[in-house]
Amino acid sequence: MKKVLSILGHLWMFPNTLLISLLVIPLSMLRQISYYGRSENGIIFEIKPKGWAGKLLTRFDKVGISLGHFIGIREDFLGVRVLVFHEDRHVQQQMLFGIFHLPAYVLCHGILWVYAKVTNKTDFSAYRSNPFEVDARRYAGRRALNK
Numbered sequence: 001m002k003k004v005l006s007i008l009g010h011l012w013m014f015p016n017t018l019l020i021s022l023l024v025i026p027l028s029m030l031r032q033i034s035y036y037g038r039s040e041n042g043i044i045f046e047i048k049p050k051g052w053a054g055k056l057l058t059r060f061d062k063v064g065i066s067l068g069h070f071i072g073i074r075e076d077f078l079g080v081r082v083l084v085f086h087e088d089r090h091v092q093q094q095m096l097f098g099i100f101h102l103p104a105y106v107l108c109h110g111i112l113w114v115y116a117k118v119t120n121k122t123d124f125s126a127y128r129s130n131p132f133e134v135d136a137r138r139y140a141g142r143r144a145l146n147k
């Protein structure tokens with residue numbers, strides 16, 4: 001049953017993967033990223049830190065990203081297992097939410113951002129408080145501790 005659900009999840013999120021392929025293929029051809037390996041559910045690409053894709057990621061204070069089945073991790077953070085678990089959890093979230101994952105993620109972020117502004121909470125991070133991020137951090141922590 002778990003295998004069937006996994007296959008359905010991969011199919012359900014396939015439009016995300018197809019769409020992001022339009023970005024991954026040219027980035028790969030331009031050697032901004034390169035194939036690194038597989039995670040449990042995704043395909044890992046290393047992002048060159050000095051390339052513009054790496055600089056863009058760094059500009060947003062990020063070292064990893066998941067879009068569709070593609071997990072991009074900045075080359076100098078590839079050894080951080082917990083980061084791979086975190087990004088793989090985002091892939092699992094997409095297997096559950098399919099094409100609705102990105103809109104739901106952005107909506108949560110927007111609501112939390114407005115909440116922080118309206119309530120004047122300067123120490124509040126809409127990114128860190130996003131339920132998708134909270135879930136991914138918890139999952140990665142459990143996996144790192146083998147729980």
Ligand SMILES: [Zn+2]
Binds near residue numbers: 086090
């Ligand atoms: Zn995340």
